[in-house]
Amino acid sequence: MNSDETPSPFQEPAPPPPLRVVVCDDNPVVRAGLTALLTGRPDITVVAEAVDGREAYEAARTHHPDVILLDVRMPGVDGLSALPHLVRLAPVLMLTYSRESDIVREALRRGAAGYLVHGEFTTDQLVTAVRDTREGRAHFTTTAADALLAQLRKGPPPPADANTPATPDRPDATPFSPEPLSRMQRSMAQSRYQLSAREAEIMDLIASGMSNQQIAAACFISEKTVKNHINRIFAKLHSTTRAEATAKWLGTAPGTPGGRR
Numbered sequence: 001m002n003s004d005e006t007p008s009p010f011q012e013p014a015p016p017p018p019l020r021v022v023v024c025d026d027n028p029v030v031r032a033g034l035t036a037l038l039t040g041r042p043d044i045t046v047v048a049e050a051v052d053g054r055e056a057y058e059a060a061r062t063h064h065p066d067v068i069l070l071d072v073r074m075p076g077v078d079g080l081s082a083l084p085h086l087v088r089l090a091p092v093l094m095l096t097y098s099r100e101s102d103i104v105r106e107a108l109r110r111g112a113a114g115y116l117v118h119g120e121f122t123t124d125q126l127v128t129a130v131r132d133t134r135e136g137r138a139h140f141t142t143t144a145a146d147a148l149l150a151q152l153r154k155g156p157p158p159p160a161d162a163n164t165p166a167t168p169d170r171p172d173a174t175p176f177s178p179e180p181l182s183r184m185q186r187s188m189a190q191s192r193y194q195l196s197a198r199e200a201e202i203m204d205l206i207a208s209g210m211s212n213q214q215i216a217a218a219c220f221i222s223e224k225t226v227k228n229h230i231n232r233i234f235a236k237l238h239s240t241t242r243a244e245a246t247a248k249w250l251g252t253a254p255g256t257p258g259g260r261r
Contacts, residue, residue, distance in 0.1 A: 018045040019134055020065040024056035025095070026074040030118075034069065034095070041127055051075075053082025054220060060089040066134045067091055072098040072107070080106055081214060087111035093133045094144075095126075101147035108148065115144035189249055193236045202229045207246045 023034045023046055035046045048059035053070075054077040060068060068090050072079040079094065080103070086092050091113040098104075099117045107115055113133050116126065120141035129139035140148060190200040198219075205215045212230070216223045239245035 016043070018043050019067065019131060020045060020047045020063065021130060022046070022048045022050060022056055022059045022063065022065040022068045022090070024050040024053065024059075024069060024074075024079070025071040026051045027071075030071075037123060038127070038130065044127070044130065053077030053079055053086070057082060057085050057089070057220070060086060065090045067093060067130055069093055069095045069130070070112075072096040072103055077220070080110060083107060083110040083112060085220070087113075091133045091136070093129060093139070099143040101143075101150060104144045104147035114139040115141070117141045117143045185251070189251070193248075195233065195236060199229055199233050199236075202226065203233055203245070203249050206230070206233075206242055207249055 021038055021044060023031050023038075025031045025034070031049045031051075035049060038044045039046050047063040047065055050056040050059050052074045056068060056070060057077075059065075068086055070079045070082070070086065070092050072094065073096070079096065083092060087110070092111065094107050094112045094115040095118070096116075097118050104115055113136075114129060116129060116139065120143060121129070125139075132139060186200065186204070189195075190197075195203060202215060202219065205219075212223050212226045216226045219226070234240065234245055237245045237248045239248060
């Protein structure tokens with residue numbers, strides 16, 4: 001065909017670009033195995049590997065993957081701490097040895113698109129799960145599915161008692177795990193107490209029961225910076241404890257809009 005001829009309408013369309021994956025696991029053997037397995041498929045390429053949540057976040061910002069495979073337990077920033085940040089960049093499929101039901105539920109609460117436990121899936125099932133994650137279809141291995149079903153059968157948790165004391169092993173913890181604020185409630189609370197966007201984010205994490213160390217990991221900041229934010233938050237909320245600040249933030253403290261009278 002001459003260069004100036006019109007291409008035939010019956011030509012095969014160009015194949016779509018390969019699905020781009022970031023693999024995050026602190027075990028180098030696992031990372032190498034996953035990379036070799038996935039890059040052996042013509043429609044998948046591993047664009048980066050990471051050893052913890054912080055590296056995964058930087059890799060995702062740099063490479064714009066279609067899917068992130070994420071372990072739970074890793075030194076540095078663990079998978080659960082990194083999840084809220086990673087899901088803003090790409091769908092996250094948990095791929096881990098951690099099978100505890102509370103971890104499964106927390107990963108899903110924080111936005112995981114699926115949860116696979118090593119030893120409970122075949123190679124082909126993993127590849128299918130990666131492809132489907134990009135398309136918004138969730139995959140769960142048996143342990144994860146059982147945890148999810150158990151939570152659904154249990155129903156919503158009972159109302160929290162604001163007078164319940166913090167546990168001995170978490171003296172700095174919020175004494176209950178409240179329901180998160182809606183976007184409108186959060187905006188109203190932020191405006192009422194004149195919190196910055198970062199302070200409001202940290203107050204949400206305080207209200208969820210996170211320690212300073214967990215907040216630092218989740219926000220990719222130092223514990224010293226977290227303490228500085230908390231000091232400013234407490235001053236604005238006229239509070240001296242996490243429980244008091246949380247009650248005011250959620251509107252459950254006496255005298256606050258929607259609070260006890």
